[in-house]
Amino acid sequence: MHEVVHHLGYLAAGLGTTLELSLLGFAGAFVLGTLLTVMRVCPIVPLRVVGTLYVEVFRNVPLLAFLVLFVFGLPDAGITCSLFTSEAVCLALYFATYVCEAVRAGINAVPVGQAEAARAIGMTFGQSLGTVILPQAFRTMVQPLANVFIGVVLSSSLGAAVGVSELIGRTQWLDLQYDEPVPTFLLAAAGYVLVTLAVALLAGRVQKRMAVRR
Amino acid sequence: MVDDAGTTADRTADDTAGNGTVPSGRVLLSIESVSKRFGDLVALSEVDLDVHEGEVVVVLGASGSGKSTLCRCVNRLETVDSGRIVFDGRDLPQEGAALAALRADVGMVFQSFNLFAHKTVLENVVLGPTRVRKVPRAEAVEEARALLDRVGVRDKESRYPAELSGGQQQRVAIARALAMHPKLMLFDEPTSALDPEMIREVLDVMVGLARDGMTMVAVTHEMGFARRAADRVVFMDHGRIVETGEPDAFFTAPRTERARDFLSTILRH
Numbered sequence: 372m373h374e375v376v377h378h379l380g381y382l383a384a385g386l387g388t389t390l391e392l393s394l395l396g397f398a399g400a401f402v403l404g405t406l407l408t409v410m411r412v413c414p415i416v417p418l419r420v421v422g423t424l425y426v427e428v429f430r431n432v433p434l435l436a437f438l439v440l441f442v443f444g445l446p447d448a449g450i451t452c453s454l455f456t457s458e459a460v461c462l463a464l465y466f467a468t469y470v471c472e473a474v475r476a477g478i479n480a481v482p483v484g485q486a487e488a489a490r491a492i493g494m495t496f497g498q499s500l501g502t503v504i505l506p507q508a509f510r511t512m513v514q515p516l517a518n519v520f521i522g523v524v525l526s527s528s529l530g531a532a533v534g535v536s537e538l539i540g541r542t543q544w545l546d547l548q549y550d551e552p553v554p555t556f557l558l559a560a561a562g563y564v565l566v567t568l569a570v571a572l573l574a575g576r577v578q579k580r581m582a583v584r585r
Numbered sequence: 586m587v588d589d590a591g592t593t594a595d596r597t598a599d600d601t602a603g604n605g606t607v608p609s610g611r612v613l614l615s616i617e618s619v620s621k622r623f624g625d626l627v628a629l630s631e632v633d634l635d636v637h638e639g640e641v642v643v644v645l646g647a648s649g650s651g652k653s654t655l656c657r658c659v660n661r662l663e664t665v666d667s668g669r670i671v672f673d674g675r676d677l678p679q680e681g682a683a684l685a686a687l688r689a690d691v692g693m694v695f696q697s698f699n700l701f702a703h704k705t706v707l708e709n710v711v712l713g714p715t716r717v718r719k720v721p722r723a724e725a726v727e728e729a730r731a732l733l734d735r736v737g738v739r740d741k742e743s744r745y746p747a748e749l750s751g752g753q754q755q756r757v758a759i760a761r762a763l764a765m766h767p768k769l770m771l772f773d774e775p776t777s778a779l780d781p782e783m784i785r786e787v788l789d790v791m792v793g794l795a796r797d798g799m800t801m802v803a804v805t806h807e808m809g810f811a812r813r814a815a816d817r818v819v820f821m822d823h824g825r826i827v828e829t830g831e832p833d834a835f836f837t838a839p840r841t842e843r844a845r846d847f848l849s850t851i852l853r854h
Contacts, residue, residue, distance in 0.1 A: 488758075492761065493765065
Protein backbone atom coordinates (compact mmCIF):
# COMPACT_ATOMS: atom_id res chain seq x y z
CA MET A 372 0.00 0.00 0.00
CA HIS A 373 2.65 2.53 1.00
CA GLU A 374 4.47 2.01 -2.32
CA VAL A 375 1.40 3.27 -4.03
CA VAL A 376 1.25 6.29 -1.74
CA HIS A 377 4.82 7.08 -2.76
CA HIS A 378 3.61 7.43 -6.31
CA LEU A 379 0.83 9.90 -5.67
CA GLY A 380 2.70 12.54 -7.66
CA TYR A 381 3.00 10.14 -10.57
CA LEU A 382 -0.75 9.54 -10.48
CA ALA A 383 -1.50 13.25 -10.10
CA ALA A 384 0.50 13.91 -13.25
CA GLY A 385 -1.69 11.30 -14.96
CA LEU A 386 -4.75 13.12 -13.74
CA GLY A 387 -3.25 16.29 -15.22
CA THR A 388 -2.89 14.58 -18.58
CA THR A 389 -6.47 13.31 -18.29
CA LEU A 390 -7.66 16.86 -17.66
CA GLU A 391 -5.66 18.25 -20.58
CA LEU A 392 -7.03 15.57 -22.88
CA SER A 393 -10.55 16.21 -21.66
CA LEU A 394 -10.38 19.99 -21.99
CA LEU A 395 -8.85 19.86 -25.46
CA GLY A 396 -11.18 17.09 -26.57
CA PHE A 397 -14.24 18.86 -25.22
CA ALA A 398 -13.25 22.22 -26.69
CA GLY A 399 -12.85 20.61 -30.10
CA ALA A 400 -16.09 18.67 -29.67
CA PHE A 401 -17.91 21.85 -28.68
CA VAL A 402 -16.78 23.79 -31.76
CA LEU A 403 -17.29 20.90 -34.18
CA GLY A 404 -20.57 19.85 -32.56
CA THR A 405 -22.00 23.37 -32.79
CA LEU A 406 -20.90 23.54 -36.41
CA LEU A 407 -22.58 20.19 -37.08
CA THR A 408 -25.79 21.47 -35.51
CA VAL A 409 -25.72 24.59 -37.67
CA MET A 410 -25.27 22.32 -40.69
CA ARG A 411 -28.19 20.16 -39.60
CA VAL A 412 -30.62 23.03 -39.10
CA CYS A 413 -29.54 25.21 -42.02
CA PRO A 414 -31.67 25.52 -45.14
CA ILE A 415 -29.00 24.08 -47.46
CA VAL A 416 -29.83 20.43 -48.04
CA PRO A 417 -26.33 19.03 -48.86
CA LEU A 418 -24.96 20.51 -45.62
CA ARG A 419 -27.79 18.92 -43.67
CA VAL A 420 -27.04 15.55 -45.24
CA VAL A 421 -23.34 15.77 -44.42
CA GLY A 422 -24.13 16.80 -40.83
CA THR A 423 -26.56 13.96 -40.33
CA LEU A 424 -24.25 11.39 -41.90
CA TYR A 425 -21.38 12.50 -39.71
CA VAL A 426 -23.42 12.14 -36.53
CA GLU A 427 -24.83 8.78 -37.53
CA VAL A 428 -21.42 7.35 -38.43
CA PHE A 429 -19.42 8.60 -35.47
CA ARG A 430 -22.05 7.98 -32.84
CA ASN A 431 -22.45 4.37 -33.89
CA VAL A 432 -18.83 3.23 -33.61
CA PRO A 433 -17.36 2.40 -30.19
CA LEU A 434 -14.83 5.03 -29.19
CA LEU A 435 -12.22 2.35 -28.49
CA ALA A 436 -12.49 0.93 -32.01
CA PHE A 437 -12.26 4.43 -33.38
CA LEU A 438 -9.23 5.22 -31.21
CA VAL A 439 -7.38 2.08 -32.31
CA LEU A 440 -8.15 2.76 -35.96
CA PHE A 441 -6.98 6.32 -35.57
CA VAL A 442 -3.76 5.55 -33.71
CA PHE A 443 -2.73 2.56 -35.84
CA GLY A 444 -4.45 3.36 -39.10
CA LEU A 445 -3.32 6.92 -39.70
CA PRO A 446 0.43 6.16 -39.65
CA ASP A 447 -0.25 3.61 -42.41
CA ALA A 448 -1.77 6.46 -44.37
CA GLY A 449 1.37 8.50 -43.76
CA ILE A 450 -0.07 10.75 -41.05
CA THR A 451 1.75 10.59 -37.75
CA CYS A 452 1.14 12.60 -34.63
CA SER A 453 1.71 12.04 -30.94
CA LEU A 454 -0.49 9.60 -29.02
CA PHE A 455 -1.74 12.50 -26.95
CA THR A 456 -2.76 14.51 -30.01
CA SER A 457 -4.35 11.48 -31.60
CA GLU A 458 -6.50 10.84 -28.58
CA ALA A 459 -7.50 14.48 -28.15
CA VAL A 460 -8.55 14.62 -31.80
CA CYS A 461 -10.44 11.34 -31.47
CA LEU A 462 -12.30 12.58 -28.41
CA ALA A 463 -13.20 15.81 -30.23
CA LEU A 464 -14.43 14.03 -33.36
CA TYR A 465 -16.38 11.48 -31.36
CA PHE A 466 -17.98 13.69 -28.74
CA ALA A 467 -18.89 16.32 -31.34
CA THR A 468 -21.86 14.05 -32.12
CA TYR A 469 -23.03 14.25 -28.51
CA VAL A 470 -22.52 18.01 -28.41
CA CYS A 471 -24.47 18.21 -31.65
CA GLU A 472 -27.43 16.37 -30.16
CA ALA A 473 -27.31 18.51 -27.02
CA VAL A 474 -27.21 21.73 -29.05
CA ARG A 475 -30.05 20.53 -31.26
CA ALA A 476 -32.17 19.79 -28.21
CA GLY A 477 -31.25 23.23 -26.87
CA ILE A 478 -32.29 24.91 -30.11
CA ASN A 479 -35.57 23.04 -30.06
CA ALA A 480 -36.16 24.30 -26.53
CA VAL A 481 -36.09 27.92 -27.76
CA PRO A 482 -39.67 28.94 -28.57
CA VAL A 483 -40.29 29.18 -32.31
CA GLY A 484 -41.57 32.74 -31.84
CA GLN A 485 -38.02 33.87 -31.05
CA ALA A 486 -36.82 32.80 -34.47
CA GLU A 487 -39.88 34.30 -36.13
CA ALA A 488 -39.32 37.61 -34.39
CA ALA A 489 -35.68 37.59 -35.49
CA ARG A 490 -36.64 36.86 -39.08
CA ALA A 491 -39.42 39.45 -38.94
CA ILE A 492 -36.96 42.27 -38.23
CA GLY A 493 -34.92 41.21 -41.23
CA MET A 494 -32.21 39.03 -39.71
CA THR A 495 -30.66 36.45 -41.99
CA PHE A 496 -30.52 32.77 -40.98
CA GLY A 497 -27.00 33.25 -39.63
CA GLN A 498 -27.82 36.39 -37.69
CA SER A 499 -30.90 34.93 -36.05
CA LEU A 500 -29.01 31.76 -35.15
CA GLY A 501 -25.98 33.63 -33.82
CA THR A 502 -27.65 36.45 -31.91
CA VAL A 503 -31.03 35.08 -30.89
CA ILE A 504 -31.27 31.29 -31.04
CA LEU A 505 -27.86 29.91 -30.00
CA PRO A 506 -27.32 32.29 -27.07
CA GLN A 507 -30.64 31.16 -25.63
CA ALA A 508 -30.06 27.53 -26.56
CA PHE A 509 -26.70 27.41 -24.78
CA ARG A 510 -28.32 28.59 -21.58
CA THR A 511 -30.60 25.58 -21.51
CA MET A 512 -27.69 23.35 -22.43
CA VAL A 513 -25.36 23.87 -19.49
CA GLN A 514 -26.29 20.58 -17.80
CA PRO A 515 -26.39 18.49 -21.00
CA LEU A 516 -23.01 19.90 -22.00
CA ALA A 517 -21.62 19.17 -18.52
CA ASN A 518 -22.76 15.59 -19.03
CA VAL A 519 -20.89 15.47 -22.33
CA PHE A 520 -17.80 16.84 -20.60
CA ILE A 521 -18.05 14.16 -17.91
CA GLY A 522 -18.36 11.62 -20.72
CA VAL A 523 -15.17 12.99 -22.27
CA VAL A 524 -13.30 12.80 -18.94
CA LEU A 525 -14.32 9.18 -18.32
CA SER A 526 -13.79 8.10 -21.93
CA SER A 527 -10.33 9.60 -22.03
CA SER A 528 -9.32 6.56 -19.94
CA LEU A 529 -9.59 4.49 -23.13
CA GLY A 530 -6.32 6.18 -24.10
CA ALA A 531 -4.63 3.69 -21.78
CA ALA A 532 -5.45 0.98 -24.32
CA VAL A 533 -3.40 2.68 -27.00
CA GLY A 534 -0.55 3.74 -24.74
CA VAL A 535 -1.45 7.25 -23.64
CA SER A 536 0.00 7.89 -20.20
CA GLU A 537 -3.08 9.40 -18.59
CA LEU A 538 -4.59 8.50 -15.21
CA ILE A 539 -5.72 4.97 -16.00
CA GLY A 540 -2.57 4.25 -18.01
CA ARG A 541 -0.44 5.17 -15.03
CA THR A 542 -2.71 3.32 -12.63
CA GLN A 543 -2.28 0.16 -14.69
CA TRP A 544 1.47 0.64 -14.68
CA LEU A 545 1.53 0.99 -10.86
CA ASP A 546 -0.67 -2.08 -10.55
CA LEU A 547 1.74 -4.05 -12.72
CA GLN A 548 4.67 -2.88 -10.59
CA TYR A 549 3.20 -3.57 -7.17
CA ASP A 550 0.28 -5.91 -7.82
CA GLU A 551 -2.08 -3.69 -5.82
CA PRO A 552 -5.13 -3.38 -8.05
CA VAL A 553 -7.61 -2.34 -5.36
CA PRO A 554 -5.84 0.68 -3.84
CA THR A 555 -4.43 1.90 -7.16
CA PHE A 556 -7.75 1.79 -8.99
CA LEU A 557 -9.58 3.19 -5.96
CA LEU A 558 -7.21 6.15 -6.07
CA ALA A 559 -7.78 6.57 -9.78
CA ALA A 560 -11.53 6.38 -9.30
CA ALA A 561 -11.28 9.04 -6.60
CA GLY A 562 -9.43 11.24 -9.08
CA TYR A 563 -12.20 10.90 -11.67
CA VAL A 564 -14.93 11.49 -9.09
CA LEU A 565 -13.13 14.64 -7.93
CA VAL A 566 -13.14 16.04 -11.45
CA THR A 567 -16.68 15.05 -12.37
CA LEU A 568 -18.13 16.31 -9.08
CA ALA A 569 -16.39 19.63 -9.62
CA VAL A 570 -17.83 19.82 -13.13
CA ALA A 571 -21.36 19.02 -11.91
CA LEU A 572 -21.10 21.64 -9.17
CA LEU A 573 -19.81 24.28 -11.54
CA ALA A 574 -22.52 23.46 -14.08
CA GLY A 575 -25.21 23.91 -11.45
CA ARG A 576 -23.85 27.34 -10.59
CA VAL A 577 -23.50 28.45 -14.21
CA GLN A 578 -26.97 27.15 -15.01
CA LYS A 579 -28.50 29.25 -12.26
CA ARG A 580 -26.71 32.39 -13.37
CA MET A 581 -27.50 32.01 -17.04
CA ALA A 582 -31.10 30.85 -16.90
CA VAL A 583 -33.35 32.77 -19.29
CA ARG A 584 -36.46 33.99 -17.55
CA ARG A 585 -39.62 33.57 -19.56
CA MET B 586 -64.05 41.36 -25.38
CA VAL B 587 -65.10 44.67 -26.82
CA ASP B 588 -63.38 47.91 -26.17
CA ASP B 589 -65.61 50.93 -25.98
CA ALA B 590 -62.74 53.30 -26.61
CA GLY B 591 -63.99 54.17 -30.02
CA THR B 592 -67.63 54.95 -29.62
CA THR B 593 -68.75 57.61 -32.00
CA ALA B 594 -68.95 60.08 -29.16
CA ASP B 595 -65.22 60.52 -28.71
CA ARG B 596 -64.42 60.63 -32.36
CA THR B 597 -63.62 63.91 -33.91
CA ALA B 598 -63.71 64.76 -37.56
CA ASP B 599 -59.96 64.63 -37.39
CA ASP B 600 -59.88 60.99 -36.33
CA THR B 601 -62.00 59.84 -39.17
CA ALA B 602 -60.21 61.68 -41.91
CA GLY B 603 -59.31 58.49 -43.71
CA ASN B 604 -62.33 56.45 -42.80
CA GLY B 605 -64.28 55.08 -45.66
CA THR B 606 -62.85 57.38 -48.23
CA VAL B 607 -61.52 55.80 -51.37
CA PRO B 608 -57.84 55.25 -50.66
CA SER B 609 -55.83 57.79 -52.54
CA GLY B 610 -52.22 56.72 -51.93
CA ARG B 611 -50.44 54.32 -54.23
CA VAL B 612 -50.82 50.59 -53.64
CA LEU B 613 -48.12 49.48 -51.19
CA LEU B 614 -49.21 45.88 -50.75
CA SER B 615 -51.03 43.85 -53.30
CA ILE B 616 -52.27 40.34 -52.56
CA GLU B 617 -53.46 38.63 -55.72
CA SER B 618 -55.52 35.43 -55.63
CA VAL B 619 -53.39 33.91 -52.90
CA SER B 620 -54.19 30.38 -51.75
CA LYS B 621 -52.64 28.33 -49.00
CA ARG B 622 -53.39 24.92 -47.53
CA PHE B 623 -52.13 23.17 -44.42
CA GLY B 624 -52.63 19.54 -45.42
CA ASP B 625 -56.38 19.16 -45.89
CA LEU B 626 -57.16 22.48 -44.29
CA VAL B 627 -57.72 25.37 -46.67
CA ALA B 628 -56.23 28.38 -44.89
CA LEU B 629 -56.51 30.89 -47.73
CA SER B 630 -58.54 30.58 -50.87
CA GLU B 631 -58.07 33.00 -53.76
CA VAL B 632 -57.61 36.00 -51.50
CA ASP B 633 -57.32 39.42 -53.14
CA LEU B 634 -56.47 42.51 -51.16
CA ASP B 635 -54.80 45.82 -51.95
CA VAL B 636 -53.47 48.02 -49.20
CA HIS B 637 -52.66 51.63 -50.05
CA GLU B 638 -49.97 53.76 -48.55
CA GLY B 639 -51.16 55.25 -45.28
CA GLU B 640 -54.16 52.97 -45.10
CA VAL B 641 -55.19 51.04 -42.00
CA VAL B 642 -56.89 47.73 -42.72
CA VAL B 643 -58.38 45.66 -39.94
CA VAL B 644 -58.84 41.96 -40.69
CA LEU B 645 -61.59 40.21 -38.77
CA GLY B 646 -62.82 36.66 -38.72
CA ALA B 647 -63.47 33.67 -36.54
CA SER B 648 -60.65 31.47 -35.34
CA GLY B 649 -59.39 29.44 -38.28
CA SER B 650 -60.72 31.84 -40.88
CA GLY B 651 -57.21 32.42 -42.25
CA LYS B 652 -56.68 35.95 -41.03
CA SER B 653 -53.43 35.24 -39.18
CA THR B 654 -52.15 33.14 -42.07
CA LEU B 655 -52.83 36.03 -44.43
CA CYS B 656 -50.88 38.34 -42.15
CA ARG B 657 -47.96 35.91 -41.93
CA CYS B 658 -47.86 35.41 -45.68
CA VAL B 659 -47.16 39.09 -46.22
CA ASN B 660 -43.65 38.83 -44.73
CA ARG B 661 -43.32 35.23 -45.80
CA LEU B 662 -43.29 33.65 -42.38
CA GLU B 663 -45.69 31.40 -44.27
CA THR B 664 -45.21 30.59 -47.93
CA VAL B 665 -48.16 30.72 -50.31
CA ASP B 666 -49.19 27.81 -52.53
CA SER B 667 -50.40 29.97 -55.39
CA GLY B 668 -51.07 33.57 -56.29
CA ARG B 669 -48.68 36.44 -55.77
CA ILE B 670 -47.93 39.09 -53.22
CA VAL B 671 -46.40 42.36 -54.38
CA PHE B 672 -44.93 44.69 -51.81
CA ASP B 673 -43.68 48.15 -52.71
CA GLY B 674 -43.72 47.30 -56.40
CA ARG B 675 -41.82 44.02 -56.13
CA ASP B 676 -42.84 40.39 -55.84
CA LEU B 677 -42.00 38.95 -52.44
CA PRO B 678 -38.49 37.48 -52.64
CA GLN B 679 -38.34 33.71 -52.16
CA GLU B 680 -35.48 33.53 -49.70
CA GLY B 681 -32.05 34.71 -48.70
CA ALA B 682 -30.80 38.27 -48.35
CA ALA B 683 -33.56 39.73 -50.52
CA LEU B 684 -36.23 38.20 -48.27
CA ALA B 685 -34.44 39.45 -45.16
CA ALA B 686 -34.34 42.94 -46.69
CA LEU B 687 -38.07 42.79 -47.37
CA ARG B 688 -38.80 41.72 -43.82
CA ALA B 689 -36.74 44.62 -42.52
CA ASP B 690 -39.22 46.91 -44.31
CA VAL B 691 -42.28 45.15 -42.87
CA GLY B 692 -42.75 45.44 -39.13
CA MET B 693 -44.55 42.63 -37.37
CA VAL B 694 -46.16 42.47 -33.96
CA PHE B 695 -47.10 39.03 -32.67
CA GLN B 696 -49.85 37.82 -30.42
CA SER B 697 -47.29 36.40 -28.00
CA PHE B 698 -44.95 39.44 -28.18
CA ASN B 699 -41.87 37.29 -28.90
CA LEU B 700 -39.42 39.72 -27.36
CA PHE B 701 -35.90 38.31 -27.28
CA ALA B 702 -35.94 36.76 -23.82
CA HIS B 703 -32.17 37.03 -23.24
CA LYS B 704 -31.94 40.73 -24.12
CA THR B 705 -32.98 43.79 -22.17
CA VAL B 706 -35.80 45.98 -23.41
CA LEU B 707 -33.34 48.47 -24.89
CA GLU B 708 -31.32 45.72 -26.57
CA ASN B 709 -34.48 44.28 -28.07
CA VAL B 710 -35.09 47.57 -29.84
CA VAL B 711 -31.45 48.23 -30.75
CA LEU B 712 -30.70 44.79 -32.17
CA GLY B 713 -32.47 45.19 -35.51
CA PRO B 714 -31.12 48.59 -36.47
CA THR B 715 -27.52 47.73 -35.50
CA ARG B 716 -27.43 44.20 -36.93
CA VAL B 717 -29.66 44.53 -39.95
CA ARG B 718 -29.49 48.21 -40.89
CA LYS B 719 -25.90 48.67 -39.65
CA VAL B 720 -26.87 51.85 -37.82
CA PRO B 721 -24.08 53.03 -35.46
CA ARG B 722 -24.87 51.86 -31.96
CA ALA B 723 -25.03 55.30 -30.32
CA GLU B 724 -27.50 56.48 -32.91
CA ALA B 725 -29.58 53.30 -32.57
CA VAL B 726 -29.66 53.62 -28.78
CA GLU B 727 -30.77 57.24 -29.00
CA GLU B 728 -33.59 56.36 -31.36
CA ALA B 729 -34.58 53.28 -29.35
CA ARG B 730 -34.96 55.46 -26.26
CA ALA B 731 -37.12 57.91 -28.17
CA LEU B 732 -39.30 55.02 -29.36
CA LEU B 733 -39.55 53.53 -25.88
CA ASP B 734 -40.58 56.97 -24.71
CA ARG B 735 -43.24 57.11 -27.37
CA VAL B 736 -44.75 53.77 -26.32
CA GLY B 737 -44.40 54.69 -22.65
CA VAL B 738 -41.88 52.14 -21.39
CA ARG B 739 -38.70 54.19 -21.35
CA ASP B 740 -38.26 53.57 -17.61
CA LYS B 741 -38.04 49.80 -18.26
CA GLU B 742 -35.16 49.94 -20.72
CA SER B 743 -32.76 47.86 -18.66
CA ARG B 744 -35.33 45.25 -17.63
CA TYR B 745 -35.71 41.84 -19.22
CA PRO B 746 -38.95 40.98 -21.03
CA ALA B 747 -40.04 38.51 -18.33
CA GLU B 748 -40.04 41.35 -15.80
CA LEU B 749 -42.63 43.32 -17.76
CA SER B 750 -46.40 43.02 -17.94
CA GLY B 751 -47.93 41.75 -21.15
CA GLY B 752 -49.03 45.20 -22.17
CA GLN B 753 -45.55 46.61 -21.60
CA GLN B 754 -43.98 43.74 -23.53
CA GLN B 755 -46.28 44.31 -26.45
CA ARG B 756 -45.48 48.02 -26.50
CA VAL B 757 -41.77 47.18 -26.53
CA ALA B 758 -42.47 44.81 -29.41
CA ILE B 759 -44.10 47.67 -31.30
CA ALA B 760 -41.08 49.88 -30.61
CA ARG B 761 -38.79 47.08 -31.81
CA ALA B 762 -40.69 46.90 -35.08
CA LEU B 763 -40.78 50.67 -35.51
CA ALA B 764 -37.03 50.93 -34.98
CA MET B 765 -36.60 49.39 -38.42
CA HIS B 766 -38.56 52.27 -40.02
CA PRO B 767 -40.97 49.86 -41.68
CA LYS B 768 -43.12 50.86 -44.62
CA LEU B 769 -45.87 48.57 -43.39
CA MET B 770 -46.79 47.26 -39.98
CA LEU B 771 -48.47 43.90 -39.49
CA PHE B 772 -50.31 43.22 -36.25
CA ASP B 773 -51.21 39.60 -35.69
CA GLU B 774 -53.81 39.64 -32.89
CA PRO B 775 -51.68 42.00 -30.81
CA THR B 776 -54.08 42.16 -27.87
CA SER B 777 -55.42 38.61 -27.78
CA ALA B 778 -52.94 37.46 -25.15
CA LEU B 779 -53.45 40.48 -22.92
CA ASP B 780 -55.50 41.05 -19.81
CA PRO B 781 -58.36 43.47 -20.44
CA GLU B 782 -56.78 46.33 -18.54
CA MET B 783 -53.67 46.15 -20.73
CA ILE B 784 -55.46 46.07 -24.04
CA ARG B 785 -56.17 49.77 -23.92
CA GLU B 786 -52.52 50.82 -23.54
CA VAL B 787 -51.52 48.79 -26.59
CA LEU B 788 -54.46 50.00 -28.67
CA ASP B 789 -53.66 53.60 -27.81
CA VAL B 790 -50.17 53.14 -29.23
CA MET B 791 -51.64 51.56 -32.36
CA VAL B 792 -54.15 54.37 -32.80
CA GLY B 793 -51.33 56.88 -32.46
CA LEU B 794 -49.40 55.07 -35.18
CA ALA B 795 -52.40 55.06 -37.45
CA ARG B 796 -52.86 58.79 -36.97
CA ASP B 797 -49.22 59.36 -37.84
CA GLY B 798 -49.95 57.84 -41.22
CA MET B 799 -48.44 54.37 -40.79
CA THR B 800 -49.72 51.79 -43.24
CA MET B 801 -51.12 48.99 -41.14
CA VAL B 802 -52.71 45.59 -41.51
CA ALA B 803 -54.12 44.54 -38.16
CA VAL B 804 -55.71 41.22 -37.34
CA THR B 805 -57.79 42.08 -34.31
CA HIS B 806 -61.25 41.77 -32.85
CA GLU B 807 -61.02 45.12 -31.15
CA MET B 808 -63.94 46.94 -32.64
CA GLY B 809 -62.99 50.06 -30.74
CA PHE B 810 -59.68 50.13 -32.57
CA ALA B 811 -61.31 49.38 -35.90
CA ARG B 812 -63.77 52.22 -35.44
CA ARG B 813 -61.21 54.70 -34.21
CA ALA B 814 -58.39 53.97 -36.60
CA ALA B 815 -59.32 51.73 -39.51
CA ASP B 816 -60.05 52.92 -43.00
CA ARG B 817 -61.33 49.54 -44.01
CA VAL B 818 -62.49 46.35 -42.36
CA VAL B 819 -61.96 43.03 -44.08
CA PHE B 820 -64.00 40.10 -42.86
CA MET B 821 -62.71 36.60 -43.57
CA ASP B 822 -64.42 33.25 -43.35
CA HIS B 823 -63.01 29.87 -44.29
CA GLY B 824 -60.00 31.36 -46.00
CA ARG B 825 -61.96 33.83 -48.12
CA ILE B 826 -62.61 37.52 -47.84
CA VAL B 827 -66.40 37.63 -47.71
CA GLU B 828 -66.95 41.28 -46.92
CA THR B 829 -65.03 44.55 -46.92
CA GLY B 830 -66.28 47.92 -45.94
CA GLU B 831 -65.73 50.97 -43.85
CA PRO B 832 -65.82 50.22 -40.13
CA ASP B 833 -69.04 51.98 -39.16
CA ALA B 834 -71.01 50.47 -41.98
CA PHE B 835 -69.59 47.02 -41.32
CA PHE B 836 -70.25 47.00 -37.60
CA THR B 837 -73.69 48.55 -37.73
CA ALA B 838 -75.01 46.91 -40.88
CA PRO B 839 -72.98 43.98 -42.13
CA ARG B 840 -74.15 42.87 -45.54
CA THR B 841 -73.41 39.15 -45.29
CA GLU B 842 -75.11 36.68 -43.01
CA ARG B 843 -71.76 35.22 -42.01
CA ALA B 844 -70.54 38.61 -40.82
CA ARG B 845 -73.77 39.17 -38.89
CA ASP B 846 -73.34 35.80 -37.14
CA PHE B 847 -69.75 36.59 -36.34
CA LEU B 848 -70.48 40.04 -34.97
CA SER B 849 -73.28 38.72 -32.80
CA THR B 850 -70.92 36.14 -31.28
CA ILE B 851 -68.22 38.68 -30.42
CA LEU B 852 -70.77 41.19 -29.14
CA ARG B 853 -72.56 38.70 -26.95
CA HIS B 854 -69.80 38.42 -24.35
